[in-house]
Amino acid sequence: MSRTTQSSDHTTDGKMTIRHYCQGIGDCHLLRLAGEDGPFWILIDFGVHSSVKGGTEVLRAIAKDILAQTKKIDLLVVTHEHWDHVSGFLYAAEALEGLDVDEVWMPWTEDPQNPLARRLDSYKGQAFAALRSVMGKLERSGSPALRTKGEQLESLLGFELGAKGDRVRTARNKARDLAKSVTYLAPSDAPLHLESVPGLRIFVLGPPLDAALFNIETRTSEMYGPGMGGGWALAGTLAAAPGLGIHRSSGGDWGAPFDSQQGADLNTVLSQAAQPAEEGEPEVIDFVRNHYASEGDVELDDGWRRIDADWLGVAEDLALQLDRGVNNTSLVLAFEFTDSGRVVLFPGDAQVGNWLSWHNLSWTIAETTTTAGDLLSRTVYFKVAHHGSENATLEEKGLELMTHPDLSAFIPTNKEQALKVGWKHMPYGPILGALERRASGRVIRADDNWLTTGKEPAFAAPSGSIRKLNHDPGGLWIELEIG
Secondary structure (H helix, E strand, O other): OOOOOOOOOOOOOOOOEEEEEOOOOOEEEEEEEEOEEEEEEEEEOOOOOOOOOOOOHHHHHHHHHHHHHOOOEEEEEOOOHHHHHHHHHHHOOOOOOOOOEEEEEEEHHOOOOHHHHHHHHHHHHHHHHHHHHHHHHHOOOOHHHHHHHHHHHHHHHOOOOOOOOOEEHHHHHHHHEEEEEEEEEEOOOOEEOOOOOOEEEEEEOOOOHHHHEEEEEEEOOHOOOOOOOOOOOOOHHOOOOOOOOOOOOEEEEOOOOOOOOOOOHHHHHHHOOOOOOOOOOOOOHHHHHHHEEOOOOOEEOOOOOOOOOOHHHHHHHHHHHHHHHHHHHOOOOEEEEEEOOEEEOOOOOOOOHHHHHHHHOEEEOOOOEHHHHHHOOOOEEEHHHHHOOOOOOOOOOOHHHHHOOOOOOEEEEOOOHHHHOOOOOOOOHHHHHHHHHOOOOOEEOOOOHHHHHHHOOOOOEEEEEEEEEOOOOOOEEEEEOOO
């Protein structure tokens, strides 16, 4: 395999077979292309969110199915460093034994030789350290309400932490180490071609080269429905918050609301209040005993009184923003068939900042200039980003540019599982509705009930870009021939 500014002069019939695995909240896609020496196999991601029950068993079943299709993966694509995209490389490692991987592609943000990538990695490490400290504090809290907050935070961190506490980095490295060679890609690269697959050109659209775009989670004018503000600015605030002990000045806890000589530490007072009353003890202990600790053998429900841990609420915001920031580092690939100009788009989990960056790009091939808008207008198949969430498909600079009448789409989502994680709008209704209209109903979800009930999908096949359709009766996968 090699990179070049111009792809091969050969042509192909423009067909690609895609087997989407339907594990719920997670991505895994097996692509088969017609190569000069036989099928050329591409695997894009392999993971499931840590909150999915039985996720490890599903990953092993997927690995078994992949090996039943092919023992050779010519190209492995790891779009970004999130658990629901890479966990299979760790938890199903034994099941993958015997799989021969030629090359792996990763985004430039994972390149250990890139200075900016190293700085981004350092930031993520500091943010996760702060979040893990908060989780520990919440878990040790005597308040049921705070412990519940800890459980919610743990679910939100499922994109980074595995069910057994394994780091996503370990899984990502497992994927990298499967291959004989590693290539880190950036939008500044010339269009790529695969030497053994004639007539195919691959454009790298993301991640952005400008790290400031990772911060852009929302932009109301570009999104379906209302947007919410955001950014990556909370890590320092959280790290400096009272009680974490990450940043402290010599004068004490500078994040505290009062001078260190005023007031008393609540945990200390609670401990004293739990002891039998003594004559002459400070009034504050008697007050805490009556209103915050207990009355005889009855524990008081004091959650509504306490504000000492309210600042921990910022952790949820940071977890969500960090999730979205990493999503904006997704490797985005547009596969163009040169004989027809038709495009298949795999955007990973790209969100607002990533999408916006595409429109600053252009490529000149044989005196013809290609832009992101041009590629979107010729897109006939779209793997929907980030399970259909509200800020993962833009309106005017995204889906509204996908004007091809043959457009079809797949969403790797499971609404029931998303609700358990705390994602209330996944898939997001306005985006789902716009997709249905744009694709004339040719929208497939990983949680579609027809995958397991024996019913037929709402659209016919062949239709649009979908030439053929097949699926596992148990709902493990759906396979489409795209043309």
